[in-house]
Every structure is written in C-alpha cells, then in structure tokens.
Amino acid sequence: MRRSLLLLAGAAAIASLGYLAVFPDHSIDAHAKPAQSTQAPAGDARTLELLKAVIERIRAEYIDNPDEAKLVEAAINGMLASLDPHSDYLDAKKYRDLQTETRGEFGGVGIRVTMEDGLIKVVAAIDDTPAAKAGVLAGDVVSHLDGQALRGINLADVVDRMRGPVNSKVRITVLRKGESQELALTRAAIKLRPVEFRKEADVGYIRLMHFNYQSDEAVKAAIRELSKQKVAGYVLDLRNNPGGLINQAVAVARNFLDQGEVVSLRGRFRNEDESFDANSGSGDMIRGKPMVVLINGGSASSAEIVAGALQDHKRATVVGTPSYGKGSVQTIIPLGAGNGAIRLTTARYYTPSGRSIQALGIKPDIEVVQDVPKAMLVAAEMRGEASLPGHLKADGEERSGSQSYVPADPKDDKALAVALEILRGSHVDAFAPTAKAVATPGK
Numbered sequence: 001m002r003r004s005l006l007l008l009a010g011a012a013a014i015a016s017l018g019y020l021a022v023f024p025d026h027s028i029d030a031h032a033k034p035a036q037s038t039q040a041p042a043g044d045a046r047t048l049e050l051l052k053a054v055i056e057r058i059r060a061e062y063i064d065n066p067d068e069a070k071l072v073e074a075a076i077n078g079m080l081a082s083l084d085p086h087s088d089y090l091d092a093k094k095y096r097d098l099q100t101e102t103r104g105e106f107g108g109v110g111i112r113v114t115m116e117d118g119l120i121k122v123v124a125a126i127d128d129t130p131a132a133k134a135g136v137l138a139g140d141v142v143s144h145l146d147g148q149a150l151r152g153i154n155l156a157d158v159v160d161r162m163r164g165p166v167n168s169k170v171r172i173t174v175l176r177k178g179e180s181q182e183l184a185l186t187r188a189a190i191k192l193r194p195v196e197f198r199k200e201a202d203v204g205y206i207r208l209m210h211f212n213y214q215s216d217e218a219v220k221a222a223i224r225e226l227s228k229q230k231v232a233g234y235v236l237d238l239r240n241n242p243g244g245l246i247n248q249a250v251a252v253a254r255n256f257l258d259q260g261e262v263v264s265l266r267g268r269f270r271n272e273d274e275s276f277d278a279n280s281g282s283g284d285m286i287r288g289k290p291m292v293v294l295i296n297g298g299s300a301s302s303a304e305i306v307a308g309a310l311q312d313h314k315r316a317t318v319v320g321t322p323s324y325g326k327g328s329v330q331t332i333i334p335l336g337a338g339n340g341a342i343r344l345t346t347a348r349y350y351t352p353s354g355r356s357i358q359a360l361g362i363k364p365d366i367e368v369v370q371d372v373p374k375a376m377l378v379a380a381e382m383r384g385e386a387s388l389p390g391h392l393k394a395d396g397e398e399r400s401g402s403q404s405y406v407p408a409d410p411k412d413d414k415a416l417a418v419a420l421e422i423l424r425g426s427h428v429d430a431f432a433p434t435a436k437a438v439a440t441p442g443k
Helices: 042-061 068-081 092-101 130-134 155-162 215-227 246-254 302-312 374-379 414-423
Strands: 005-007 015-017 088-090 105-108 111-116 119-125 141-145 169-176 179-186 188-191 195-200 203-208 233-237 261-267 274-277 291-295 317-320 328-334 341-350
Touching (some): 042 068, 092 155, 111 155, 141 155, 203 215, 246 261, 246 302, 261 302, 291 414
Antiparallel strands (some): 105 188
C-alpha cells in the first residue's frame, strides 16, 4: 500500500507559533497508512515485559496516583524522540490540527520560530498577522507565554499553546538586545498564501513560501498570469521556505520540467523505494525560458527537493547560500480512532543525480551573501539539520547552517540582483551549470 508521505522540516527545526511550519505544512491525503494490529516477535517479549513491569511499579508505588494515559504517551514520545529529531507522537488533538493546517488556514498569531540552545527564536513574522502588526521581528527570543517561562519546553508544545480560537488573547514576552517587552496579541485566522508573484521589469518573480495543498495550483496560476506579460525569464524564490508535502514538491518541480526524475525515496526495505518523475506532469509551463532559483539557510525539505531537481537537470541556476539540509521523509501513520498518529522517519530522499542532501544541503551554483544590518545579525544565520541532536548522519561530509537573511526591500537584495543579471545576460558565472542558457533571455 502506498504511504502518505509528508516531508517535514521538523518541529525541532522550524515551526510557527500556531502551526507546524512544515506542515502548513502539514489533511492527510487518501493514502495515509491505516492503523494495523501488530504482535511483537517472541524475541521482544522480554523488552515488553520490562516496560510492563515499570508501569506496574509506578502504578503501585509512586507517591501520587499516576495518570496512566500520560505515562503511556510519555513512553511513546520517549521512544520516538530517541530515533531522530523529526519522529514524534501526535495525540488526537495535534493530529486534527495537523490535518487542518495542511489546508493553509488556522488560528494563531503568525510567527515562524526555531529552537536554539533551548530558546524559542523568531525566524520571521508572517505578513499581516497579529505578530507582525505588533512589531515582532526576526531574531527576537520569545521567553514567556502568558507569563510562563518557555526555556526547556518542547517546541511543538510551545506551538500548540499558541494555537487557539480566533479572537482569543495570548501574551508573549520577547527579548531583543537584552530588553524585554510583553505584547498582548489577539489570535486571528492565519491564511497561508503559499505564493506571491510580480513582474520585475522583464522578469517574472515567484516567491513560494510553503508547500501545503494549495502550492502547486498557486504556482501554476502565477506562471499563467506572468506569461501573459511576456517575461524573458523567471525567478523562483524558495528562501526561508521550510518545506511541507512531498507531492506538492514533485508537482511544483514538474511545472518546469518536461521529463526526467524529480526525486527518489530510499527506505529501510528496497522493495518500498519510490521514484517520482516529471513525465506525468504538465510539462515545462515556461517553455524553456531561463530560470534562477533562490535558496538560503532557511530553505528546507520540499524546497530542497525542487531546487535539487532543477539544479541536477540544469534547468535553473541556483543562487544564494547553502540550504538547510533536511534530506529525510516522514510518514504519518494513524493509530486508530481517538489515538492520534505517529510521525515516523521512513526514508531518505535523493536528487536526480543520486545526491543525498541530508545534513549537507544544496550548494548554490553562485553563492551570494547579503549585507546584514547590525540589528539583524543575530537572525542572519540559520543552524542547519546537522546541528540537531540525534539527526540522521550524512553519507559523507556534513555542513550546518548558512545565512538566512532576506532584505525587506528588493533594492537591497543582492541575490535577487544577481538573479536578474543572469536572466538578462549581463552576469555569467563559469561554475553555473546553466550559464550558457541564461545568457540568452530571449530563448
């Protein structure tokens, strides 16, 4: 049976206050793996008896009467957490939230965060959300929620606490340059528009921010609209895109490829390996026009699939800084009515040339480092997959973290400027695999 494959940046890596970023990232499609009854092999009986014995001792002798449901949940969480940073347990509520969030709308305040050294750090405040309107900035540390200190609390739990009904209140305390400020926010319906697009003179610019169920159709709509304006080339901006659904990554890549593999998945058992190609897609919707993909340290999972596919097929020049390096796939496995689900790492993914980017990332063809204002230096670097405790190891070398700053004003955006130069034929780099192609923007 085909599995429901959901590619995540992972709660331990990037999340949004009000939703898990890489599920917005994150219903589960029709191929979700059904709950199955399993019987432990005889060799595991001793281990199961040990677990049972511990629970019985706690039940009989702990100073207070324990909540057995919480004991079991904690045991499950502990097992999954011992595997890797992206495997975890979703109780019934979190599983429902996950299904809702994947459709791109949820109640929250609109902050994307990461955890560094036990602190909740803001990566970005989503435009036109309560957090953005209150002045929350990238680099801020969220130290308290409703007066409770957050240091040491699991990031997924923080995200869950930020959720709530629209128009309900929440207080957050942010630290900035050693000073604290308490902000009273009113939760709102956060609608994740996966795509923004515009015409930059003679170039079509498409910014893809999330891989939820709307992403592919939104990209198609942007291409159709920009093609009416007779652009000479395209920029696909994947910077700070934390990933999401793998089927959406494949569908987006297919919009720029006529044929060839997009990505392959390799798991524990070879008979479950899968490969996704471009042949069944819509074909190259931009009809061979030159293309540049922008990435940075915040480009993860599904974003890396798209960038890797277009880079390997020499369909686009990749510009920016190295990507996050999340090269694993998680499967959502429901556990039956009322029992939630587990999110389990089941495969690594490989680019068309056979590269694993796990704990390494996509290296751009042309590296462009932004000029960062002093006030933003704290937020300028994103720690990569290789920095996470217990991460799956790379096949070879590992690289962790790169710049993730994107200037608010396009006029200050050095990577975008280089992309426009490439597409207009005034910047050709010998190491860019599509340099020859992009020098002819009228193609």
